[in-house]
Amino acid sequence: YYLLPNRWFDKKKEVAAFTQVIIGNAGAGIGIHFDHYKHKKVATYVTIHMGVKHVLLLPPTTEHTEDGTVSPAIPDWVPKEFPVHPSPELLALVKEHKGYYFDLAPLADGEPLTLYMPKGWLHWILCPADWSVVCGGSMF
Numbered sequence: 001y002y003l004l005p006n007r008w009f010d011k012k013k014e015v016a017a018f019t020q021v022i023i024g025n026a027g028a029g030i031g032i033h034f035d036h037y038k039h040k041k042v043a044t045y046v047t048i049h050m051g052v053k054h055v056l057l058l059p060p061t062t063e064h065t066e067d068g069t070v071s072p073a074i075p076d077w078v079p080k081e082f083p084v085h086p087s088p089e090l091l092a093l094v095k096e097h098k099g100y101y102f103d104l105a106p107l108a109d110g111e112p113l114t115l116y117m118p119k120g121w122l123h124w125i126l127c128p129a130d131w132s133v134v135c136g137g138s139m140f
Contacts, residue, residue: 019137024051029082029126032056032074034119035138041119042138048104049112051132053125054084058099060120074122082126 035044046053061073077093086094086101094101104125106112117123 019135021133021135022046023131023133024127025131026127026129028132029124032058032078032122032124034060034122035117037138037140040140042140043119044117044123044136044138045114046104046117046125046134046136047112047114048106049133049135050106051127051129051134053104053132053134054082054101054128055104055115056083056094056099056101056122056124057117058094058097058122061122082124084126084128 035042056078058075058078061075075097077090079090083090083101091101104113104115
C-alpha cells in the first residue's frame with residue numbers, strides 16, 4: 001500500500017503537520033467542517049485503506065470570520081447528528097444544494113481509494129464499520 005497518492009500530490013504545497021494516518025472505530029468522526037490552516041482554506045485528501053466511511057460533501061458556503069477565526073456557514077437544513085441512514089428528504093436537499101452523500105471504501109481488489117476535497121468544501125465523514133484505516137493530508 002502507498003500512504004500518499006504521490007501520482008498527483010505536490011509536496012511543495014503540503015500543509016505542514018497535516019499529513020496523518022487515522023485509525024478509527026465505529027462512530028469515529030468529526031462534525032461538518034472545511035479544512036483551513038492559519039485562516040487560509042486548504043484542499044484535503046483522504047485515502048481509505050481498510051473499512052468504510054460515510055461521506056457528506058457540500059460545496060463552499062459563505063465564510064464568516066469573527067475575531068480572526070474562520071468558520072463555514074453550515075446550512076440550517078444539515079442535521080446536528082451525522083445522518084447514518086439519511087431520509088429521502090435529506091438526500092433530496094443534498095442533491096438540490098449540489099452536494100454528495102456516499103460510502104468511501106477500497107476498491108473491490110483491495111486497492112486503496114483516494115477522495116480529494118477542493119478548498120472550502122464542507123465535509124463530514126463517519127466510520128460506520130468496526131474500524132477503518134485512512135491517511136490524509138492537506139495542501140494549499
